[in-house]
Amino acid sequence: MDYDSCNTDLHLGEKTFQLSCHNFIQHSKAIGDGWVWESIEATNEGYMKKVLLKMKNAFGYTIPEQQKIVNEKTYRQEFEVQDTMDLEEIDISSIDLSGREMIRFEYHVVYSSSYQVPVLYFRAxxxxxxxxxxxxxxxxxxENYKERLLEGPWETITQQEHPLLGQPFFILHPCRTHELMTPILKGAREEKQSVNYITAWLSMMGPVLGLNLPISYTTATSAQQLD
Incomplete structure (x- = not known):
């Protein structure tokens, strides 16, 4: 059985969500991409998390290919932060940023039992x-995503309470995620190819919020299977 297999009805079960996240994070660790799994104490629940520092210019935020995006590994290298320190525990104000205006983005991938899909929560x-x-x-x-986001409530960015943390976060609405993912999953099955749901989904949703995935995530999927 492929590690990344989905349920027969193409909805994502919570167990498969966690397995796909585990698979995804394994590759993230291998390439130093900064994704981690955060468990909720005394439960079987958890979520994926990544923190980015992004530069902001006088005209707002530049697109990922043009802006300087500092992930956790690069941040530590550039500002000589010890590897044993967690990015959240770093006092950024104590580090000389040489006048650079930085924005801290925190992304969470959380499972929605209502929609049976992953949901992208974030704050900055x-x-x-x-x-x-x-x-x-x-x-x-x-800019190329703004018009599409405003076309309907399913893609609108709104603020909601984080279902696991009880804190205010922004959210990219998930109600059409299943519709968008179904052709991808069906195509993979017909071609008998392995597909990681989280990789495929985040490849579509992430760029909307400046969260691009290295191509190596896709190429690594076929090599990872469930024992």
Whole structure:
């Protein structure tokens, strides 16, 4: 059985969600991409998490190919932060950023039992810890995605309570995720190819919020199977 197999009805079960995340994180660790799994104490639940520091110019946020995106590994290298320190525990204000305006983005991938799909939760703040407003979040969305996002509520960015943390987060609405993923999963089955749901989904949804995946995630999928 492929590690990345989905349920027969093409919905994503929570067990498969966690297995796919585990698979995804294994590759992230191999390439130093910064994704980790956060478990909820005294439960079987958890979520994937990544933190990025992004530079902001005078005209707002540049697209990922043009902006400097600092993931956890690069951040430690550039600012000589010890590997034993967690990015969340670092006092960013104590580090000389040489006048660079940085925004801290935190992304969570959480399972939705209602929709039976992963959901992308995120929040952002400046170096002083001030949370970005919804208007500022919209400024961070690439221009070629903004029009599509505004076409319907299924893709609208809104603010909701994080289902596992009880804290306010922004969310990319998931109600059409199953519709978007079904052709991909059906095609993979017909071609008898392995596909990691999280990789395929995040490859589509991530770029909307400046979260691009290295191509190596896709090429690594076929090599990973469930024992």
């Amino acid at each position: 703040c400046d170096i002083d810890g001030r949370p970005l407003t919804l208007e500022e979040i919209w400024q961070s969305v690439q």
